[in-house]
Amino acid sequence: MCEVRVNKVAPKTSMKARGRGRGGGGGQGGTPDRPPVTLRRSSLISFEGEDENSRVENSINMVTVLEYQNDMQETIDQVQISTGLGNVTEALQSERAEIAFYLFTNDSVIRGNLTEHFKYTNNLLNELTWPQFRQEHELFNNKILFRIRLDDFRDKITKFDTPSVQAGIAFYNKANYIFLDQLTSEISEKDAAGVWRPLLAYKNMIRAIEHLGISMVFGLQYFGRGALNQKSYIAFVTNDALGYDFLNTSQNFEFWITDRYRSLQESYAWYANITRRRLEVLGRTKIDPDFDKATEYFYAMLGYLDALQKIQYEIRHVIERTLFSEMNASNSHVVIGIALLCVVLLISPVIILLVRMMTRTLQAFSDTLIHKTHELAYEQKRSDTLLYQMLPPTVAQQLKQLKQVSAETYESVTIYFSDIVGFTELSSESTPMQVISLLNALYKMFDSRIELYDVYKIETIGEVYMVASGVPQRIAFKVHISSDTKEELDRVGGFIMKLRGAMEIKGKGFMETYWLIGKHGVVGDRQPLQEKVEEMDVMAENPHSEKVNNNIILL
Template structure:
């Protein structure tokens, strides 16, 4: 046996940083937030997208962000739905007002067509009166004036166009004054039929331009093509009126005065036919109505066709003037024009019924969407309030869970600390994972035993509370010091203190040096440690160390203990019992390992105390 005399210069192991105090105590708020973030699988800093999408609900900033995102999640679909409904609402309202505007334009076009119709008749009679001045023709003309004035008075509106440079068309009153002036000057001025035709035609062309503008403003309507066909019928009626007026002049005078008049007649006839073909191209419905009207009046076209051929074939020949023939031509052409007008009227009714139906449908949609908007405006605040309260409850629940988690974590730390004092940490972790702990053989480890010199006498002169207080202060000091070394405290029995190195964590041959340095540290520390209830008296420590193989394992289930077994334990205990006060007593195996490590001074021991104790043990 050898006697370990002096501590070497070898430094303690890195276990200094693994002090027990680092695992004790309550957590700070930042630590708690980190733990909660881990529990909730919240992303740490680094991924900006995930950080923006997820927040910690236990912080004030996290609460606000979470509440905002919850509201966005709820309100975003509602906002999209409201936006889509608003878009549909605006479109339907636009269609409704467009249909209303088209109907208004349609009514005005009917009034405008009526006005043009009476102007055409007045034009024909005026041309007839100028071409064949007589009492009968004068009566025909005077009967037309009141009809024209009544049609003018019945017009619901009078559109004033800035581009219209003719001041006489700025209002109905100005136009009526302009028209009456022409009528009164008819007998005072020497006018021709051609001039009368041109005058009234220029006036009708102004009204026709208004009609074109009305249809052009309604281009976006669904019935635009039908409106164009309706317009073409009105235009065709005007060309028929021109043809009728030229024909009256022809029969009243017995022929055309000039070749130009004949060409004007042909132009009116050809344009009338072309306009009808255009009407057919835009709307089959309009042309079908026209054909149906002609079928009911099959005998109408025969005399008109014959008289047209008569005019076309006698373009240069003169015939006897005949007011009766002229009136017959007028009556037939007027009847034919009325047929066209009936077509116009029925087509207007068809268009109006379509627009009316569309208005009703649009109005129903507007009312439905308005009701839905009203319901949404009522529900939306309730949803927002519900989401707000639900989010607040979730956040309160999260905070409650966080506080309980904090308390649970604190208790877990205390439990783990107590468990790690009873068992090695690696063994304790395996037990918590319900793993089976089997005994393990360690080929080499160093065991340390110590006890208090004269403990029996001290305990005999002390009360039990004083003994407990004394041992508690001593072992608290020992526990604090051994934290600096790579050792494991096995157990304490009375005044006996057992420590091992190399178990359960293997450290090569470092175990002997760790135990040696620790033993010297405890011996030096205990010299300065006074006995609490005996002032001025310090402790004396007897220690023993031995190195050898051991078997380690957990014993027991209700109160498991990590124990060491083998001759090495017994030998280490003998080394302690044979040791001297405040000296480190080591075995030969420990000495051999320390001898290979530079920095230790070892003295061999041989005295009577050892021999006496050995003989006593042999006996």
């Protein structure tokens, strides 16, 4: 029988080798049939054309990516810490089972198997980064103190210095409880990549294995001692129920675990034996101690828990793959963002220089445009001034607005002609520049005078200066003088008006016309100057009428 036991311990050695590889590979065919969807995070870095707003937005987005990457790195670190805690917990669980088997079979197990387990657990403890445990217990203040207490307990166990089975496994139960509490707290606090479902499945699978391992201890007690007291029986039922409850909950979080577990039930040859022995323990029928059944139950449960641990490793690998995939994607985003910012920083001086040059060009163009606008306004004013000199302002405005200028009729206007007496003889005796200077000085004097009154210059032809009042603006009855003033003007004036008679005026029919006769004659035989005005279509009313008397326009 010892030879049989040695052969059955051999698979445990392979489990330890797998444990040294941080959990080993997944069981039952490797990766899940339905691999979990890797959560891809869309790129936050924009490749659009860079402007000030997009550069700020890309900087903010890259900071967000870095924060997200930091969260995932913390999650990976915590998963790695939980991996170390999980390996130590599994080693303690296995060690607890071996010690229980050693105690309940009265040292029938080979002593070297326990020594090998102790060495394996010590190696895992040496590699473990000791965390700050949430549970305050003197044994877990530091690693050295825990190792001393663990070695002391091992010595007592191997010497059968334990007063009872419950006291023998109490230390391992307490240690596993604190390790599992720390492990599950580390898992529950981190979920940066959205892998909460496999994380919770992993957490529940660990607890399921722990409770089933505790129930196995009491099952060994039942078959090795032949009976369970009330306290041990309650402990078996409680841990057995909790173990399968956590196992079912783990399957609810990740449905592919259900397929794995069903495959385990169908492929594991000892599963029916486990179910049968479990029902026997639940029946609590008193039996004779049977070391063969105890050994059979021990190795069957050990293989069953080992298969569950393979599913647990597979869940952990799914979590790690998801996290590393997210980390790689995040690293790509960060690299792209940094490269983009570097490109922006490199081309920014060129952009700034081009913007400054463009600004200067626009400023110079603006100054030139303002200068040209002023010149244009000045030339426009000169053009308008010249146009107003050539045409009446109202007519000029209509022409500028591209309007059609229609002929207008004026009821009453006053026209004035001036002529230089002897201009022909004077011109023949003077140089051209002298004539031009004379006319220019004379007409400037006339222009300055008529600006003081409502008079419009019609034209100048040679020495003739023609002005009109009442056109183009009608100003009848604007200036009034008394009859006495008019008589005085007639007395001192150079001309008198003499009725000529009715004459046909073009466009007006027959109207009364007058002669303008100079008051003072010329020495010699020459007749007084008489200017006929009918050629100019000059019209006037009777000089004795009220309208003529009261509408004299001064020149």
